Amino acid sequence: MGGSGESVQHITSPSDFDSLLSxxxxxxxxxxxxWCGPCRMIAPFYSQMASNLSIPGFLAFAKVNVDxxxxxxxxxxxxxxxxxMFFKDGKQVAVNGNRIIxxxxxxxxxxxxxxxxxxAREKADAAANETA
Amino acid sequence: xxxxTPGSDxxxxxxxxxxxxxxxxxxxxxxxxxxxDASKExxxxxTVLVAVPGAFTPTCQEKHITSYLASLEQLRAKGVARVIxxxxxxxxxxxxxxxxxxxxxxxxLFMSDPKAQFSHSIGWANDDRTGRYAIVxxxxxxxxxxxxxxxxxxxxSGAAGVLAKx
Numbered sequence: 001m002g003g004s005g006e007s008v009q010h011i012t013s014p015s016d017f018d019s020l021l022s023x024x025x026x027x028x029x030x031x032x033x034x035w036c037g038p039c040r041m042i043a044p045f046y047s048q049m050a051s052n053l054s055i056p057g058f059l060a061f062a063k064v065n066v067d068x069x070x071x072x073x074x075x076x077x078x079x080x081x082x083x084x085m086f087f088k089d090g091k092q093v094a095v096n097g098n099r100i101i102x103x104x105x106x107x108x109x110x111x112x113x114x115x116x117x118x119x120a121r122e123k124a125d126a127a128a129n130e131t132a
Numbered sequence: 133x134x135x136x137t138p139g140s141d142x143x144x145x146x147x148x149x150x151x152x153x154x155x156x157x158x159x160x161x162x163x164x165x166x167x168x169d170a171s172k173e174x175x176x177x178x179t180v181l182v183a184v185p186g187a188f189t190p191t192c193q194e195k196h197i198t199s200y201l202a203s204l205e206q207l208r209a210k211g212v213a214r215v216i217x218x219x220x221x222x223x224x225x226x227x228x229x230x231x232x233x234x235x236x237x238x239x240x241l242f243m244s245d246p247k248a249q250f251s252h253s254i255g256w257a258n259d260d261r262t263g264r265y266a267i268v269x270x271x272x273x274x275x276x277x278x279x280x281x282x283x284x285x286x287x288x289s290g291a292a293g294v295l296a297k298x
Binding site (some may be wrong): 033035036037038039066073078079080081082083102103104107 | 149151152154156160161162163166
């Protein structure tokens with residue numbers, strides 16, 4: 001599922017996020033706030049990556065509004081926005097040595113997502129071959 | 133309202149709000165205020181808590197914070213684990229004040245005493261603003277508490293005054 005449509009997963013509650021974590025092997029999460037300028041600046045880029053790279057069941061891009069879902073922001077100790085986090089098989093992991101990317105750092109985010117996408121694609125292909 | 137006296141326990145239930153420093157002074161990230169359980173944190177180690185009437189205001193900016201910035205090493209040498217500046221300004225303003233003074237790490241933490249609530253509770257506040265005072269807490273016990281009420285003076289709450297008592 002690439003190309004058109006809204007591919008970003010807007011998270012509405014902690015259980016919503018937990019569902020995504022258990023249904024998708026690799027998840028990128030963007031913790032943001034509506035009033036945060038840097039978040040708005042990087043939002044289109046994040047949406048574009050979601051459109052181009054999402055793989056159902058293997059790679060998803062989530063957005064968590066820290067004001068609406070404060071419990072999730074607290075769970076992951078988010079103290080600045082945007083904060084990007086990476087999950088593999090439900091657990092937070094470091095990508096390229098970074099457990100989180102704090103701030104609208106497009107370069108670091110792009111590199112981390114590229115790696116996640118490569119790993120997700122390998123897993124997706126392997127799964128497809130198994131059932132073929 | 134209970135004034136703090138040396139020898140007494142630091143009161144229970146005291147919380148402030150702050151934005152955790154991100155190690156940078158730039159503006160590519162927005163801070164999210166989190167709560168700081170002062171009563172709990174002050175149980176361990178030596179804390180210097182300094183209150184100023186207002187971030188960016190004259191005496192506070194020119195004399196008070198500068199005295200602490202210059203004395204950080206001496207304070208550490210005397211075993212101070214944390215230096216926290218509070219004012220009634222919100223956590224966003226306090227965070228910006230810290231950055232404006234070049235502090236991007238946890239060497240001095242900048243926190244908000246919302247509505248000067250804690251400061252009122254110890255009798256050192258004026259209307260919306262906190263008073264100017266310094267408190268030293270050693271493993272939960274107050275060992276120094278003094279306020280400056282003379283306009284422009286930081287004799288009791290400036291770094292020199294506090295160092296002399298450590």
